[in-house]
Amino acid sequence: MSPALPAGNPTLMTVRSAVTVFPSALPGAIQRQEVRCAVRFPLALPALLRAGRREYTALTRNVSASGVLFEMAAPIRVGENIAFSLRMPGDVLGTPHDVLVDCRGRVVRCSKSRAQSHIAATIDEYRFVEQ
Numbered sequence: 001m002s003p004a005l006p007a008g009n010p011t012l013m014t015v016r017s018a019v020t021v022f023p024s025a026l027p028g029a030i031q032r033q034e035v036r037c038a039v040r041f042p043l044a045l046p047a048l049l050r051a052g053r054r055e056y057t058a059l060t061r062n063v064s065a066s067g068v069l070f071e072m073a074a075p076i077r078v079g080e081n082i083a084f085s086l087r088m089p090g091d092v093l094g095t096p097h098d099v100l101v102d103c104r105g106r107v108v109r110c111s112k113s114r115a116q117s118h119i120a121a122t123i124d125e126y127r128f129v130e131q
Helices: none
Strands: 011-014 020-023 033-036 047-053 056-065 066-074 081-088 098-113 114-123 124-127
Touching: 011 114, 047 066, 066 098
Parallel strands: none
Antiparallel strands: 011 124, 020 033, 047 056, 047 081, 056 066, 066 114, 081 098, 098 114, 098 124
16 A cells, blocks of 8 residues: 655655665675665656756666665766755556655765766655645
């Protein structure tokens, strides 16, 4: 059963979730722990990110309740606070209509592959925007 979305005024929510650690299972490999806070959904959604006074266009690669991976042309510094909006598909949320979600978070990882930067960011706060 999907959670109901708030009605009326936009609601601000802080994301809090338990952390599960997955140690590397390869013998002799450098031990690396991957932290997963929530299930990831492979969604390609257009996004506009704001970091300070700069704006960037991006495309999500995956989204969870606690974070998002963006693909974009320019890198953003790790630790930078960002704000962004995502139009979440209703079929993913279990609602009859798409839902606009305003988010605030911070960049936790930035890597580059050929012409694109991959930006991993937390979602520290979010609110559903009335439509």
